[in-house]
Amino acid sequence: MSEKKGKHIAIYGKGGIGKSTTTSNISAVLAESGYRVIQVGCDPKSDSTTILRGGNDLPTVLDTLREQSKVKLEDISAVGFGGVLCIEAGGPVPGVGCAGRGINAAVELLQDLKVFEEYKPDFVLYDVLGDVVCGGFAVPIRDGIAERAFVVTSSDFMAVFAANNLFKAINKYAPSGGARLGGVIANSIQAPHSRPLIDDFARQAGVPVIGYVPRSMTVAQSELYGKTVIEALPGSEQADVYRNLAKYIDESHDSVIPKALNGPELKKWARSWGDRIFEAETGVVQNMESI
Amino acid sequence: MSHSIDGSRNSCALHGALQLIEAIDGVVPVVHSNSGCGFQHFLGVNRASGSGVACGSPPVSSSNVTEKHVVFGGSSRLREQLKNTVKVVDGDLYFIVSGCSTEMVGDDIPAMAKEGRDQSFPVVFANTPGFRGGVHHGYQLAARALIDQLPELRTTHPGTPGKLVNIWGIVPRQDPFWAGNLEEIGRLLEGIGVEPNLLVGNGQDSSAWHRVPQAALNLALSFWGEAPAERLAELYGTPSLVFGELPVGSNSGNLLRAVGEQLGFDPERTETFIQAEEIRLHRHLAALADTYFRAGFQREFVLVGERAQAAGIGTFLVRTLGLIPRGFVITDDLPDGQRELLPHAFGDIIREFGARLFFSEDRAEIAEIVRELKPGLVLGSALEEGVAREIGAPFLKLSFPLGDRIVLDRACAGYRGAATLIEDIGSALLAGSR
Numbered sequence: 001m002s003e004k005k006g007k008h009i010a011i012y013g014k015g016g017i018g019k020s021t022t023t024s025n026i027s028a029v030l031a032e033s034g035y036r037v038i039q040v041g042c043d044p045k046s047d048s049t050t051i052l053r054g055g056n057d058l059p060t061v062l063d064t065l066r067e068q069s070k071v072k073l074e075d076i077s078a079v080g081f082g083g084v085l086c087i088e089a090g091g092p093v094p095g096v097g098c099a100g101r102g103i104n105a106a107v108e109l110l111q112d113l114k115v116f117e118e119y120k121p122d123f124v125l126y127d128v129l130g131d132v133v134c135g136g137f138a139v140p141i142r143d144g145i146a147e148r149a150f151v152v153t154s155s156d157f158m159a160v161f162a163a164n165n166l167f168k169a170i171n172k173y174a175p176s177g178g179a180r181l182g183g184v185i186a187n188s189i190q191a192p193h194s195r196p197l198i199d200d201f202a203r204q205a206g207v208p209v210i211g212y213v214p215r216s217m218t219v220a221q222s223e224l225y226g227k228t229v230i231e232a233l234p235g236s237e238q239a240d241v242y243r244n245l246a247k248y249i250d251e252s253h254d255s256v257i258p259k260a261l262n263g264p265e266l267k268k269w270a271r272s273w274g275d276r277i278f279e280a281e282t283g284v285v286q287n288m289e290s291i
Numbered sequence: 292m293s294h295s296i297d298g299s300r301n302s303c304a305l306h307g308a309l310q311l312i313e314a315i316d317g318v319v320p321v322v323h324s325n326s327g328c329g330f331q332h333f334l335g336v337n338r339a340s341g342s343g344v345a346c347g348s349p350p351v352s353s354s355n356v357t358e359k360h361v362v363f364g365g366s367s368r369l370r371e372q373l374k375n376t377v378k379v380v381d382g383d384l385y386f387i388v389s390g391c392s393t394e395m396v397g398d399d400i401p402a403m404a405k406e407g408r409d410q411s412f413p414v415v416f417a418n419t420p421g422f423r424g425g426v427h428h429g430y431q432l433a434a435r436a437l438i439d440q441l442p443e444l445r446t447t448h449p450g451t452p453g454k455l456v457n458i459w460g461i462v463p464r465q466d467p468f469w470a471g472n473l474e475e476i477g478r479l480l481e482g483i484g485v486e487p488n489l490l491v492g493n494g495q496d497s498s499a500w501h502r503v504p505q506a507a508l509n510l511a512l513s514f515w516g517e518a519p520a521e522r523l524a525e526l527y528g529t530p531s532l533v534f535g536e537l538p539v540g541s542n543s544g545n546l547l548r549a550v551g552e553q554l555g556f557d558p559e560r561t562e563t564f565i566q567a568e569e570i571r572l573h574r575h576l577a578a579l580a581d582t583y584f585r586a587g588f589q590r591e592f593v594l595v596g597e598r599a600q601a602a603g604i605g606t607f608l609v610r611t612l613g614l615i616p617r618g619f620v621i622t623d624d625l626p627d628g629q630r631e632l633l634p635h636a637f638g639d640i641i642r643e644f645g646a647r648l649f650f651s652e653d654r655a656e657i658a659e660i661v662r663e664l665k666p667g668l669v670l671g672s673a674l675e676e677g678v679a680r681e682i683g684a685p686f687l688k689l690s691f692p693l694g695d696r697i698v699l700d701r702a703c704a705g706y707r708g709a710a711t712l713i714e715d716i717g718s719a720l721l722a723g724s725r
């Protein structure tokens with residue numbers, strides 16, 4: 001990956017966990033700091049960059065590709081907050097065709113259009129749909145398109161499960177030139193057990209947790225304005241949390257190949273946490289750091 | 292474990308389905324897949340099968356989907372293709388078959404077939420991606436589709452009650468002698484009073500398939516014919532007879548006896564017919580006596596072919612012609628648990644002569660077997676020609692692919708097929724002894 005093409009980073013995580021919110025806020029911070037940033041939404045819902053663009057419409061790459069054979073960068077991009085170039089890969093009508101292959105086709109088109117050579121971004125952030133369900137959604141972390149992946153998770157078991165699946169995919173592709181893992185972003189931290197649970201999971205997998213994003217009303221409020229927290233409430237504590245995240249991603253170049261837990265290990269791990277949370281809730285005193 | 296197959300002779304399900312469909316007059320296949328699928332069928336199957344291929348480009352309608360249809364779904368492309376096909380080709384029945392790409396992305400093929408029917412075009416479909424199985428399974432899938440979906444089209448073509456027999460299990464082109472074999476088996480069945488429903492080949496059209504439910508008996512002439520027979524038993528309670536080998540020579544008499552008995556025919560009449568055929572065969576054998584010894588018929592052979600073929604032809608070569616079996620290589624991809632189930636007479640031969648039995652569809656592996664057994668005669672496909680030459684054995688091409696041999700309606704089944712088989716083997720031996 002040459003210098004002028006920038007740092008390519010993929011953000012994964014279970015559906016609805018906060019990938020788009022987190023990614024958009026990180027993009028906003030990086031742009032605010034003077035970097036050239038492209039955010040690519042790799043999700044048929046095509047709502048990744050909404051809060052960077054004040055909620056305006058943006059034709060997706062695949063919709064445009066379906067309608068016209070010759071596609072130009074202007075047709076499929078919009079400049080959002082702080083100059084972030086916003087692109088939505090889009091996808092087929094739900095229940096039809098193959099979204100995985102669609103993401104592939106969209107990313108290939110960006111390469112064909114020489115978007116990265118010409119726009120010369122410092123950062124390209126890929127916000128990838130949900131769980132890694134099949135090969136199509138693993139495209140951004142395969143073949144060296146993104147060099148680092150981050151996974152957003154909450155302390156919900158299904159979110160951890162999805163994160164673990166991403167670890168498996170990275171494990172598979174990293175040795176042959178795929179992305180390595182930059183770390184875990186803990187989101188929607190609220191319950192007392194959230195932080196120690198995610199820490200414990202990350203420790204088992206041998207990966208760093210690069211930031212803890214509290215569950216906050218500022219996020220919902222900004223979203224209603226069609227903005228990132230950085231744009232809507234730049235002075236808030238939450239904005240600083242995103243600034244620290246972006247700073248880490250900018251300054252640290254560390255990455256690891258995670259050790260994914262297998263099915264029984266994950267189940268056993270989850271059960272042990274179930275017991276601890278239950279005991280905590282029913283008043284059994286336990287040695288739990290943050291309670 | 293996964294492994295690669297060298298020079299496979301078993302194509303994919305889509306191709307097996309096409310082979311069945313193309314053998315029924317007036318039925319128009321519409322392939323819903325990328326263009327390679329239909330083309331590979333033309334190049335890899337039809338051209339190599341030895342039977343006729345229409346001139347020019349592959350005459351099959353295909354939706355030729357590209358990446359765009361994979362991403363966004365290809366149903367509308369299929370709709371368009373179907374619309375164009377009914378305009379250009381006047382068929383009695385349109386038959387949509389799907390390939391790997393369109394099945395992977397989940398195109399709704401049944402809905403497209405229904406759309407066609409709603410516009411009063413007779414359309415049926417089968418989901419036949421190669422990942423569902425091989426050529427023989429494709430034959431089964433297409434047969435099943437016709438059995439299940441034709442009654443919805445409500446056209447009646449009654450057969451004679453109590454006499455109609457459907458014949459299953461001979462896969463067009465995969466058995467290069469399919470057309471002749473069916474015709475000969477039909478002739479024999481007619482001889483004892485049966486109304487044979489051949490279903491494919493010379494002049495057979497969709498009306499034959501509409502008659503299928505009225506049959507008094509379903510006859511399966513290979514393992515691959517058992518599934519359609521079972522389906523019909525489920526739907527209509529039709530009895531079936533599994534005769535898991537190609538009837539060749541005197542064994543055809545056994546088939547006729549079994550069918551006659553099932554249908555409650557007068558055994559004497561059946562026997563009279565069989566005897567006339569037997570006399571004819573023995574006259575041929577008597578006429579052959581001098582050549583038999585001159586060409587040294589009685590030699591060791593290896594036969595490479597599908598199970599039904601190997602069992603039927605093998606039994607005839609050993610029991611009637613007195614050849615000595617060295618080995619058999621079964622090439623059809625039989626499911627687990629099926630491989631060991633050999634027809635009795637064939638199993639007896641293997642035990643009695645200590646013949647070796649192999650299951651393989653790999654050219655290199657089969658060549659190694661032939662090399663090791665070093666027989667005095669090799670019967671197989673074009674893929675065995677090289678190794679036969681290498682060991683200096685006379686060679687006869689019998690199984691798919693035939694490559695450079697043309698077969699139109701020559702048979703190797705029945706009594707007439709037995710006679711042509713003797714001619715062919717004799718000619719190969721005489722040519723080899725020059």
Ligand SMILES: Nc1ncnc2c1ncn2[C@@H]1O[C@H](COP(=O)(O)OP(=O)(O)OP(=O)(O)O)[C@@H](O)[C@H]1O
Pocket residue numbers: 013014015016017018019020021022043045129130187188189213214215216217219220223
């Ligand atoms: N830290 C947070 N505090 C409060 N609300 C949050 C936080 N993070 C995300 N949300 C809210 O959660 C909802 C889902 O977030 P978002 O759309 O970013 O998730 P996603 O992972 O991109 O979802 P999808 O998989 O559907 O694309 C949004 O309404 C967002 O405002």
Ligand code: SF4
Pocket residue numbers: 303304305306324327328329331389390391392419420421422
């Ligand atoms: S295996 Fe699949 S892709 Fe290949 S020809 Fe058959 S249907 Fe087409």
Ligand SMILES: [Mg+2]
Pocket residue numbers: 019020021043047048127
């Ligand atoms: Mg999202």
